[in-house]
Amino acid sequence: MAIPPYKAPSRPAYDIVIVGGAVVGSSVAYWLSQALGGSMSILVVERDSSYEFSSTALSTSAIRQQYSNPINVKISQFGIEIIRSFAERMKPYYKDEPAPDLGFREHGYLYCCSPDGVEAAKARVDLQRSLGAHTVFLDPGPLKERFPWLNVEDLGGGAWGSRDEGWFDSMGLLNGFRRAARASGVEYIDNAVTGLTVAGGRVIAVQLATGETVSCGTLVNAAGPRAQQVAAMAGLSIPVAPFKRYSFVFSSAIPIPGRMPNVIDLSGTFVRPEGELFLTGNTPVDDGPADYDDFQMHHEEFDERIWPALWHRIPDFEALKVQQCWTGHYEYNMLDHNGIVGFHPEVTNFMFANGFSGHGLQQSPAVGRAVSELIIHGSFQTLDLSPFHYERIPRNEPFLEEAVI
Amino acid sequence: MKILVPVKRVVDGNVKVRVKADGSGVDLANLKMAMNPFDEIAVEEALRLREAGKAQEIVVVSIGPAQAQETLRTALAMGADRAILVRTDDAVEPLGVAKVLRGVVAAEQPGLVILGKQAIDDDSNQTGQMLAALLGWAQGTFASALAVEGGSARVTREVDGGLQTLELKLPAIVTTDLRLNEPRYASLPNIMKAKKKPLDEKTPADFGADIAPRLKVLRTEEPHARKAGVKVASVAALVDKLSNEARVL
Numbered sequence: 001m002a003i004p005p006y007k008a009p010s011r012p013a014y015d016i017v018i019v020g021g022a023v024v025g026s027s028v029a030y031w032l033s034q035a036l037g038g039s040m041s042i043l044v045v046e047r048d049s050s051y052e053f054s055s056t057a058l059s060t061s062a063i064r065q066q067y068s069n070p071i072n073v074k075i076s077q078f079g080i081e082i083i084r085s086f087a088e089r090m091k092p093y094y095k096d097e098p099a100p101d102l103g104f105r106e107h108g109y110l111y112c113c114s115p116d117g118v119e120a121a122k123a124r125v126d127l128q129r130s131l132g133a134h135t136v137f138l139d140p141g142p143l144k145e146r147f148p149w150l151n152v153e154d155l156g157g158g159a160w161g162s163r164d165e166g167w168f169d170s171m172g173l174l175n176g177f178r179r180a181a182r183a184s185g186v187e188y189i190d191n192a193v194t195g196l197t198v199a200g201g202r203v204i205a206v207q208l209a210t211g212e213t214v215s216c217g218t219l220v221n222a223a224g225p226r227a228q229q230v231a232a233m234a235g236l237s238i239p240v241a242p243f244k245r246y247s248f249v250f251s252s253a254i255p256i257p258g259r260m261p262n263v264i265d266l267s268g269t270f271v272r273p274e275g276e277l278f279l280t281g282n283t284p285v286d287d288g289p290a291d292y293d294d295f296q297m298h299h300e301e302f303d304e305r306i307w308p309a310l311w312h313r314i315p316d317f318e319a320l321k322v323q324q325c326w327t328g329h330y331e332y333n334m335l336d337h338n339g340i341v342g343f344h345p346e347v348t349n350f351m352f353a354n355g356f357s358g359h360g361l362q363q364s365p366a367v368g369r370a371v372s373e374l375i376i377h378g379s380f381q382t383l384d385l386s387p388f389h390y391e392r393i394p395r396n397e398p399f400l401e402e403a404v405i
Numbered sequence: 406m407k408i409l410v411p412v413k414r415v416v417d418g419n420v421k422v423r424v425k426a427d428g429s430g431v432d433l434a435n436l437k438m439a440m441n442p443f444d445e446i447a448v449e450e451a452l453r454l455r456e457a458g459k460a461q462e463i464v465v466v467s468i469g470p471a472q473a474q475e476t477l478r479t480a481l482a483m484g485a486d487r488a489i490l491v492r493t494d495d496a497v498e499p500l501g502v503a504k505v506l507r508g509v510v511a512a513e514q515p516g517l518v519i520l521g522k523q524a525i526d527d528d529s530n531q532t533g534q535m536l537a538a539l540l541g542w543a544q545g546t547f548a549s550a551l552a553v554e555g556g557s558a559r560v561t562r563e564v565d566g567g568l569q570t571l572e573l574k575l576p577a578i579v580t581t582d583l584r585l586n587e588p589r590y591a592s593l594p595n596i597m598k599a600k601k602k603p604l605d606e607k608t609p610a611d612f613g614a615d616i617a618p619r620l621k622v623l624r625t626e627e628p629h630a631r632k633a634g635v636k637v638a639s640v641a642a643l644v645d646k647l648s649n650e651a652r653v654l
Contacts (some may be wrong), residue, residue, distance in 0.1 A: 251590075252590075253589070253590040253592075296435055297435065297437065299437050307593055308593065311593050318592045318593055318594065319589070319590035319591065319592040319593070320590065320593075321590055322437075323419060324419055325437070
């Protein structure tokens with residue numbers, strides 16, 4: 001797929017410029033347009049609207065409630081609310097055609113738990129339940145009973161989310177947000193931001209690859225794995241870099257009966273059904289910051305690490321064949337693998353919506369709404385996302401999330 | 406009876422290939438490689454004949470670079486007994502492959518050679534036929550069914566408008582069509598065990614085969630990109646476009 005030809009913006013000045021038009025940028029644009037109803041000018045600059053290498057398009061597209069931080073659980077609960085109501089919400093923008101159904105497969109997540117980790121896992125389950133999640137802890141016996149294909153010999157149990165967890169259509173979510181935002185007056189252009197002009201503690205102008213400069217009232221960094229490139233244009237720095245994740249779709253000679261959840265093995269390998277096939281991935285052996293354009297596949301990851309782990313956990317995965325594979329990028333926050341949401345204290349109109357470390361898609365509904373609240377009201381109105389503030393970065397105070405995959 | 410199955414390492418069928426910038430061929434760097442799917446069908450057919458008691462040993466052979474070992478290991482994991490790698494880093498044309506295989510046949514004395522009808526990389530569809538000619542053996546190409554009884558093989562071929570059945574005197578050459586069987590998956594434990602099965606390494610010279618290319622690639626091109634469609638206002642406009650622009654009416 002080729003990058004579409006770049007176009008000039010229609011105006012010389014915008015109230016809000018959003019850098020990045022994938023799911024996070026489009027959610028921000030959507031919530032702003034809903035709240036402002038066309039009273040402010042908004043420009044979204046997308047460097048490749050074919051989304052060929054976009055983390056949204058290359059995501060494994062799942063959502064879970066099983067986090068160790070209350071705020072991440074609440075963010076997911078709002079994500080689920082949006083996913084469930086999306087077709088209804090999008091109706092006004094799909095007048096003569098069916099509104100997008102995100103194909104939510106509510107199969108749940110199953111976090112395998114080592115014998116040493118039982119106590120911590122149970123504490124997480126209690127926390128999630130206190131917030132209204134439907135996670136249950138299953139001891140090895142009941143676990144085996146419910147999922148007979150699972151090897152529980154070396155497990156202390158498993159945390160299973162019976163509701164509000166599963167996988168869905170990532171591009172459907174992006175397309176809906178984008179279409180609704182455009183219909184509400186937001187301008188999307190194919191173009192790339194090449195520079196920012198900062199004066200008096202504010203971003204005052206945005207340079208585009210086609211040579212134009214537009215002035216802006218607020219700048220939103222929604223550049224995904226390229227977030228640091230955009231931050232650097234304003235003389236700022238965040239510890240966010242692209243980390244490669246390899247996804248493999250495989251067929252199995254032996255099918256897995258019943259509603260198989262997204263299984264998270266002790267090894268960090270996940271596997272879930274994808275139609276009649278299965279989708280799997282892991283934290284690869286060569287994990288670390290990658291080049292922005294490095295999407296090279298590492299086929300050995302499946303043969304040497306993923307398959308042995310899968311076969312150990314699910315012995316029916318004895319005979320497999322990879323049917324499809326791709327490489328995507330996490331926008332990885334190297335400080336604490338949590339998002340960074342909020343204005344910069346010195347460049348005061350520079351808004352971060354970055355570093356979601358593999359949770360960006362599922363967190364995009366809540367993050368987009370939160371960013372729009374900060375821009376319009378100057379403070380959070382619904383969910384308080386202040387733990388994700390930028391200030392923790394220079395202070396080197398990680399806001400840790402234990403449940404990372 | 407011994408069955409010989411040649412297998413080729415090719416670009417995986419799910420991978421989208423790109424032509425090199427200079428047009429000299431296809432860029433294979435870091436692409437996923439796999440056994441030619443028609444060869445997988447050939448291996449499977451040989452395994453079924455052995456399981457039915459019609460054959461005792463299955464030997465797989467590949468002609469190519471060191472990495473072709475992986476393809477042979479896959480065949481061994483599926484169940485073949487032993488493997489021969491005829492190592493060369495040069496591109497080998499179908500006639501060169503057939504000449505090497507003639508040498509392998511002379512050394513191994515198989516009663517049946519089952520080949521894929523073609524490889525999905527160059528789509529030549531020549532090696533089986535050339536090998537039959539070089540050996541002076543009977544050939545049944547594009548087999549959709551195969552039965553071995555006594556000293557003969559019955560090959561069913563899908564032809565225009567129906568099926569054709571041939572009876573070949575063994576030893577013979579059979580090439581596989583897509584519908585002959587559905588190959589089994591190599592299991593992880595069998596992949597482990599296959600690492601210990603015998604794999605001999607040879608060179609084309611060991612079989613006295615001249616593999617010098619006879620053909621010259623002039624250029625390689627990508628298919629033309631699809632043009633964007635257009636919307637027409639009425640049936641009349643559509644008919645007009647179809648007859649005057651597309652000239653299909």
